[in-house]
Amino acid sequence: MYNKLQTYSLALSCFDYKTQFIECADITGCGLGSDSLAWDFQSCTEMNLHDDSDSTTNDMFTSLPLTKQQVTSYCQRRWGVTPAFNQLSTFYGDNIWKTSSNxxxxxxxxxxxxxxxxxxxxxxxxxxxxxxxxxxxLDLRSPDPNDPPSARQVRQIEVQTIRSWLDL
Structure with a gap:
């Protein structure tokens, strides 16, 4: 049996999940097609997506460390722009939540x-x-029997909260 499995494994190539994405400023991947290009540009100009992704030895994903300097270098090379990592805070202010609701x-x-x-x-x-x-x-997706208990709880809280805002 082991020899059969070994033979099959030699005949099959390994699936590389990275082939499903274009290189982009978002280390979690941008997908493929025109939407991916738009997201990549937005990631370089409006989003703060420089956090490192350090894999553990317990999963199938490789470590993807990405620093602000690496994102900046990529965005300058790809789009000719320099990311403004604090743009949202600068534009809207750090205290926007004091005047926001719901x-x-x-x-x-x-x-x-x-x-x-x-x-x-x-x-x-x-x-x-x-x-x-x-x-x-996950909370915005349709409920699934495999959802963790927290997803059901959060969905209930969201519905109750929105109903209270609408006086329902």
Whole structure:
């Protein structure tokens, strides 16, 4: 049996997930096609996506460390722009949440972008929810039996919160 498996493994090439993405400023990948180009440009001009992605030995993903300097170099080479890493804070101000209301920030702790998320309640009407075991925008997807319990809980909180804002 082992010899058969070994023969099959020699005949099959290894799937490289990186072939599903173009090189881009977002280390989590930009996909393929025109949407990926738009996201890449936006990542270079409006987003703060420089956080490192350090894989552990317990998963199939390679470590993708990416510094601000590497993002800057890429964006200058690819698009001729220099990222403004603090643009959103500069444009909107760090205190925007003091004059905002009716916002839910949901963050999955498996989301590589969680580090750039709003992770604490900013006021009674600008709240933050964390999905333990959740990926990027899991709470916005249709419920699935395989969802972690936190996804069901967060969805319930979101519905209750929005209903309270609408006086339903």
């Amino acid at each position: 916002i839910i920030f949901s963050n999955g702790n498996l989301d590589p972008w969680m580090g750039g998320g709003i992770l604490t309640d900013q006021s009674e009407k600008v709240i933050s929810l964390v999905l333990d075991g959740g990926a990027h925008h």
